[in-house]
Amino acid sequence: MTTATLPASATLTSPSGETDTQLLEVSMGPQHPSTHGVFRMDVALDGEHVVKLKPIFGYLHRNHEKIAEIETYLGSMPYTDRLDYFCSITNNWAYALAVEKLAGIVVPERAEYLRVITGELTRLQNHASLVGFLMQDMGASGTPLMYAFREREKILDLFESLTGARMMCNYMRFGGCRCDLPEGWLQQAKQVVDAFPRFLDEFERLLSSNEILMARTQGVGVLSKKLAINAGVTGPMLRASGVNYDLRKVDKYGIYDRFNFRVPLGEHGDVYDRYMIRLLEMRESVSILQQAIRDLPEGPFTDPKTKVRNFRPKPGEAYGRIEAPKGELGFYLISDGTPNPYRYRVRPPSLINLTILEDMCLGQNIADVVIILGSIDIVMGEVDR
Amino acid sequence: MNLEQLKPELEAAIPGCRLEIIPNPSPSGQHSLLISPEHAIALATFLRDTPHLRFDYCSNVTGVDWPASALPGKIKSKEMEDGTESDEEEINAEPTGYLEAVYHLYSMQLKHGPVILRMRTEDRATRVHLPSLTPIWRSADFQEREIFDLFGILFDGHPDLRRILMWDEFTDHPMRRDYVEPDDYEYEPTAHDDVLRKTMHHYSGNA
Numbered sequence: 045m046t047t048a049t050l051p052a053s054a055t056l057t058s059p060s061g062e063t064d065t066q067l068l069e070v071s072m073g074p075q076h077p078s079t080h081g082v083f084r085m086d087v088a089l090d091g092e093h094v095v096k097l098k099p100i101f102g103y104l105h106r107n108h109e110k111i112a113e114i115e116t117y118l119g120s121m122p123y124t125d126r127l128d129y130f131c132s133i134t135n136n137w138a139y140a141l142a143v144e145k146l147a148g149i150v151v152p153e154r155a156e157y158l159r160v161i162t163g164e165l166t167r168l169q170n171h172a173s174l175v176g177f178l179m180q181d182m183g184a185s186g187t188p189l190m191y192a193f194r195e196r197e198k199i200l201d202l203f204e205s206l207t208g209a210r211m212m213c214n215y216m217r218f219g220g221c222r223c224d225l226p227e228g229w230l231q232q233a234k235q236v237v238d239a240f241p242r243f244l245d246e247f248e249r250l251l252s253s254n255e256i257l258m259a260r261t262q263g264v265g266v267l268s269k270k271l272a273i274n275a276g277v278t279g280p281m282l283r284a285s286g287v288n289y290d291l292r293k294v295d296k297y298g299i300y301d302r303f304n305f306r307v308p309l310g311e312h313g314d315v316y317d318r319y320m321i322r323l324l325e326m327r328e329s330v331s332i333l334q335q336a337i338r339d340l341p342e343g344p345f346t347d348p349k350t351k352v353r354n355f356r357p358k359p360g361e362a363y364g365r366i367e368a369p370k371g372e373l374g375f376y377l378i379s380d381g382t383p384n385p386y387r388y389r390v391r392p393p394s395l396i397n398l399t400i401l402e403d404m405c406l407g408q409n410i411a412d413v414v415i416i417l418g419s420i421d422i423v424m425g426e427v428d429r
Numbered sequence: 430m431n432l433e434q435l436k437p438e439l440e441a442a443i444p445g446c447r448l449e450i451i452p453n454p455s456p457s458g459q460h461s462l463l464i465s466p467e468h469a470i471a472l473a474t475f476l477r478d479t480p481h482l483r484f485d486y487c488s489n490v491t492g493v494d495w496p497a498s499a500l501p502g503k504i505k506s507k508e509m510e511d512g513t514e515s516d517e518e519e520i521n522a523e524p525t526g527y528l529e530a531v532y533h534l535y536s537m538q539l540k541h542g543p544v545i546l547r548m549r550t551e552d553r554a555t556r557v558h559l560p561s562l563t564p565i566w567r568s569a570d571f572q573e574r575e576i577f578d579l580f581g582i583l584f585d586g587h588p589d590l591r592r593i594l595m596w597d598e599f600t601d602h603p604m605r606r607d608y609v610e611p612d613d614y615e616y617e618p619t620a621h622d623d624v625l626r627k628t629m630h631h632y633s634g635n636a
Contacts, residue, residue, distance in 0.1 A: 360455020
């Protein structure tokens with residue numbers, strides 16, 4: 045015989061102390077169009093206001109790290125594409141950078157330029173589609189997302205003609221890149237890049253001073269500078285809160301010290317700032333791309349001395365990190381001298397930026413939870429690994 | 430960040446603190462600092478709050494499993510012991526291995542780093558407690574939960590130590606080196622079992 049138990053919502057009491065209010069527990073997700081994948085939020089609501097929010101994930105967990113420890117170093121390279129499947133090239137880059145640190149490989153100059161060009165193109169298409177998704181979450185159905193996808197498609201076409209794949213590019217190798225540019229690719233890329241500011245202008249005219257957008261986003265989901273630093277938030281999220289920390293400037297990995305670009309910073313740390321930061325970062329990326337395309341030198345596209353087969357770094361460990369479009373993407377590797385890494389760890393920016401989701405949502409309306417989550421920019425392939 | 434300079438400063442600031450520099454022979458040159466768990470909170474607070482250090486950003490937290498067989502140098506000594514010592518003594522003397530938590534610290538304010546901290550548990554079976562550094566750096570929150578989930582280190586003082594990637598009913602720790610995946614993940618009967626049973630019954634001619 046079973047005893048009757050009260051539902052969980054009945055045992056909760058209202059923080060405002062009113063006698064006849066009840067907290068309502070809502071489970072948003074895992075199948076919810078605004079959660080950007082299979083992601084669940086356990087939300088307790090007092091009327092429309094959020095009083096508790098617990099993110100629940102792991103639905104896409106396939107133990108990427110364990111698989112990589114069974115696989116050879118190079119064998120995990122295609123699998124890193126599947127972490128943040130929007131930005132496969134920057135994932136490749138972070139992994140290649142960590143292995144290069146571990147084994148002491150020097151990357152030729154042309155390869156560094158190719159990495160910057162493809163990496164910044166990745167940033168452009170990630171930020172463009174993120175803004176499109178954010179508008180979709182806000183209810184601006186269709187138009188902004190389609191505008192963003194139109195531009196993204198042009199960049200994906202470039203990736204396809206270079207690497208053979210639109211999204212799973214698998215382009216980097218230890219000590220360089222997989223292949224050189226095909227004929228005419230650079231002119232095509234230059235056209236896309238030069239036309240990009242026009243899209244940004246159009247986008248800004250459409251959205252940035254839109255009354256509904258401003259009403260929905262300004263002052264919503266505020267993240268303070270102090271909390272952002274302490275919680276390890278990185279990328280555009282952190283800079284929207286006004287912290288000047290961009291790994292392209294701090295670490296100067298690759299050849300980023302050669303380019304002239306600015307780091308846009310937010311002031312309020314709300315959703316509007318995060319939206320604006322992405323638009324401004326795209327303009328800076330366009331500037332980096334124009335410089336890189338102009339200065340691209342001749343030379344080898346990969347380090348010919350690096351072994352492809354039977355690649356065994358000497359025992360030791362290395363942590364390599366880059367400024368991926370979503371934040372600091374790091375790889376921590378321990379080698380024991382065998383062809384497989386002893387420990388392979390991904391530091392996923394999406395997961396760690398989720399730490400403060402509850403802090404940003406408390407006291408907000410339930411409808412704003414969706415856009416706050418959208419402004420974090422998560423991809424479940426990376427959160428769950 | 431030069432660990433040779435940092436080590437005496439830390440030892441002077443936190444009395445009784447044992448520190449050891451773990452050299453890293455790889456070209457990355459990222460050496461790390463092995464700290465004793467009982468002083469970890471004091472040490473982390475010192476690293477975060479001292480004006481010229483200001484490690485306000487804990488970037489990466491991860492676990493590493495070191496079973497006895499993987500520890501460098503110990504395999505040889507065990508082999509040499511074979512044959513000379515009796516079995517009972519060998520079991521007592523056998524190293525148990527340990528689990529390790531690794532923290533990568535950077536400073537956002539002063540833009541330096543990394544300083545890498547390591548903490549080790551006493552063994553891999555029961556004495557697997559380490560102090561949680563989540564009260565110092567919130568960014569360790571999900572990452573320590575992940576280490577608990579996948580490696581089985583218990584972080585004392587963590588505000589919400591639950592499984593994060595595996596489901597709550599799961600019992601093992603899949604990132605350990607000696608983890609054996611089960612043959613069958615099916616842990617509760619499904620409606621399909623009934624269908625199969627009926628089919629078997631049908632084929633056996635009893636229908």
